[in-house]
Amino acid sequence: AQRVLLISGGVAGAAREALRYGVREVTCVELDPRMIEAGRRLLPENLADSRLNLVATDGRRFVQRTTARFDVVLLDLPDPSTFQLNRFFTAEFFASVKHLLTPGGVLGFGLGRYENYVSPELARLLSSAHRTVRSAFAHVRMIPGGRVYFVASDGPLALDIAARLEQRGLATRLVNRHYLDATLASDRLIDLDRAVAHPADLNTDFNPVLCYYNLRHWLSQFALPSGFLGAVLVVALAAYLIRLPAVPRVLFASGFAASALEVVLLLVFQIFYGSLYQQVGLVVTVFMAGLATGAWQAAVRTAAVPAARVLARLALAVAALAALLPLVLPRLAGLGDISGQTAILLITFALAAIVGAQFPLAAAASTGEATPVAARLFSADLVGAALGALLVSAWLIPVAGITAVCLFTAGLNLAAAAIACRQTPSA
Numbered sequence: 172a173q174r175v176l177l178i179s180g181g182v183a184g185a186a187r188e189a190l191r192y193g194v195r196e197v198t199c200v201e202l203d204p205r206m207i208e209a210g211r212r213l214l215p216e217n218l219a220d221s222r223l224n225l226v227a228t229d230g231r232r233f234v235q236r237t238t239a240r241f242d243v244v245l246l247d248l249p250d251p252s253t254f255q256l257n258r259f260f261t262a263e264f265f266a267s268v269k270h271l272l273t274p275g276g277v278l279g280f281g282l283g284r285y286e287n288y289v290s291p292e293l294a295r296l297l298s299s300a301h302r303t304v305r306s307a308f309a310h311v312r313m314i315p316g317g318r319v320y321f322v323a324s325d326g327p328l329a330l331d332i333a334a335r336l337e338q339r340g341l342a343t344r345l346v347n348r349h350y351l352d353a354t355l356a357s358d359r360l361i362d363l364d365r366a367v368a369h370p371a372d373l374n375t376d377f378n379p380v381l382c383y384y385n386l387r388h389w390l391s392q393f394a395l396p397s398g399f400l401g402a403v404l405v406v407a408l409a410a411y412l413i414r415l416p417a418v419p420r421v422l423f424a425s426g427f428a429a430s431a432l433e434v435v436l437l438l439v440f441q442i443f444y445g446s447l448y449q450q451v452g453l454v455v456t457v458f459m460a461g462l463a464t465g466a467w468q469a470a471v472r473t474a475a476v477p478a479a480r481v482l483a484r485l486a487l488a489v490a491a492l493a494a495l496l497p498l499v500l501p502r503l504a505g506l507g508d509i510s511g512q513t514a515i516l517l518i519t520f521a522l523a524a525i526v527g528a529q530f531p532l533a534a535a536a537s538t539g540e541a542t543p544v545a546a547r548l549f550s551a552d553l554v555g556a557a558l559g560a561l562l563v564s565a566w567l568i569p570v571a572g573i574t575a576v577c578l579f580t581a582g583l584n585l586a587a588a589a590i591a592c593r594q595t596p597s598a
Contacts, residue, residue, distance in 0.1 A: 172242040176200070176271070178230035178259065180247025182210030187217045189245070192341065197223050198239070200230045202446060229445030231258050234267045244268050246280035250385050254438055254568075255446075257379040260300060264376075265307035265323075275326030278308065281318035283388065287359070289366040292388040297363065298371035299381050306373060313363045316354050330355055375572075376442045377501070383569030411554070417591045418479070418533050419551035421486050424587035426555030428489050428580045429526045431563040432496065433458060433519065435573055439500050440515050444508065457516045461523025469528035478535035479591065485532070486588035488525050492518075493581035497574040 173195040177186050181199030189197050197220075201207050204227035210218050218225065226233060230246075251257040258264060260282070268278050282300050283293055297319060305311050308323035312330060322328055329335075332355070333348040374381035415423060437454060441447045469481075499518070503511040530548070537544045559580075567576050 172277075174198070174239070174241045174243075174273075176234075176239075176241040176244045178233075178244070178246050178248065180245070181223070181225065182206055182214060182217060183247070184214070184217045185245065185247045186223050187220065189243075190220050190222055194243075195222065198226060198241070199223060200226045200228060200233045202229055203227070231264055231267075232445045234264070234271060237271060240271055240273050240276075242273050242276050244272060244276070244278045246278075248280065250282060251374075251379075251381050252385050252389070254379055254382060255441060257374070257382040258376070258442055260303065260381050261374050261376050261379070262303050262306045265304050269307045269325070272324075275324060277326075277328075278304070278323045279320060281320045283319050284317065285315045285319050285359075285363070286317075287362075289362055290388070290391060291369075292384070292391040294366040294369045295371045296381065296384040296388050298367045298369045299374050299384055301367040302371060303374040303381070313360075313367070314355065315359045315363055319363065330360075377574060378572030379569055380572075383566075386569070408554075408558070415551060416547075417587075417593075418482065418536050419547050421482055421584075421587045421591050422529060422533050422548055423551040423555035424486060424584045425489055425526045425529050426552035427559035428493060428555075428584055429458075429522065430556040430559030431567075431576055431580050432493060432522055434560065434563050434568070435496065435500075435576060436515055436519055436522075438568065438573070439503065440512070443504055443511060450512075454516065454519055457519050458523045461520040462527035464520075465524035465527030466530055468524075470531040478532045482529055482532040482536055483588045483591040485525050485529050486584045486591065489522070490581040490584040490588065492522060492525070493577045493584065496577045500573070 172192070175189050175194050175197045177189060177197055177199045179199075179201060180186070181197075181201060186197045186199045207218070207225055207227055234244075246259055248259055249256060251260045260280075265278070272278070283296050285293070289297070297313070300321065301311060301313070304321055304323045309325045310328045311321060311323045312328045314320040314322065314330070332346075333351045336343060336346075337348070371384070372378065372380040412420070412423070433454075437447060437451065440450060440454065444450070496518070499514075503514055506514065530552075533548050534544065537548065563576055567579070571579075
């Protein structure tokens with residue numbers, strides 16, 4: 172190996188270690204430029220080699236944009252505990268890595284923790300990662316070295332590491348023949364092979380199931396309380412929805428859609444364009460502007476058209492927008508940065524404008540005193556929004572994927588529109 176791409180870990184010493192083995196160049200990509208500044212100041216020995224090329228950008232964006240070719244790509248990243256990290260463990264990312272590897276080039280990354288036991292949760296985690304990386308590479312080997320290290324290539328791979336080190340005259344202190352013989356014992360390797368034989372889903376950009384498997388693995392290490400409280404909350408929510416009148420039910424569905432689809436749009440923005448630190452403010456600002464615009468337009472036009480009829484149509488519009496997103500969002504990857512980001516902001520504005528327009532219409536379509544009506548409408552929206560944010564981000568997207576979330580949201584708003592139409596004959 173002459174050219175190495177290292178994604179993260181350079182400041183901590185991974186680049187310095189790679190340079191010990193006769194490589195010509197190591198390109199290290201770090202997301203945060205301040206991390207590089209801190210490394211130069213506090214750990215200068217890790218970044219002083221002239222063969223080290225430091226790049227401050229998102230690692231996935233670098234892989235997609237670079238025209239350079241590498242013999243080895245190393246991911247020195249934590250486990251995919253967040254959607255941001257999951258982007259580096261998907262089938263789409265592994266396919267991108269394959270395109271910039273030289274013939275016979277190697278990808279390496281670590282995942283999970285293994286000593287001498289593979290729990291069912293760890294097995295699903297490893298199996299999903301193994302299946303995903305196999306979708307891009309012909310050969311995958313696993314090394315149980317504390318973390319489980321995956322090595323992938325289209326060329327042949329062997330685990331006679333000690334012999335290779337001795338043949339090349341590479342002196343190592345810890346990773347010597349005795350350590351490697353214990354680490355690569357046949358029973359440990361068989362244990363990992365048995366683990367990846369478990370059925371598990373493919374991890375993709377729009378179906379980040381590895382994030383869910385990692386969460387399940389982490390939670391399995393703790394004694395969790397019974398699901399009694401969760402069951403009580405589900406029953407309470409069902410009773411609340413059953414008693415909810417038609418108009419507040421529309422706001423419940425739209426509140427759910429606003430949170431759920433905004434999470435989807437933020438996630439897609441992150442998948443395609445990297446870090447969201449600054450962009451979150453822009454997306455939220457556009458969303459709030461859409462809410463205000465929609466509410467203003469609806470308030471102006473409330474007297475001209477029956478409110479209940481328009482409210483039902485807006486619920487249908489939310490359903491249509493949610494149903495179209497699985498068709499539109501994947502195509503944004505083929506657009507340029509400005510065009511793609513603008514498209515996401517326009518979709519965000521359109522969603523917010525529709526949701527915002529429903530508030531004054533719902534108030535005009537409701538009867539009774541102003542205070543209880545406002546409380547009923549506002550609480551229905553908040554319950555829906557809170558449920559959408561919690562369920563979608565923590566469970567529905569990792570388990571079912573973005574497409575299923577969009578279709579579920581469309582169905583929920585379609586049902587709310589149908590109930591509103593049935594209880595409002597003029598609609």
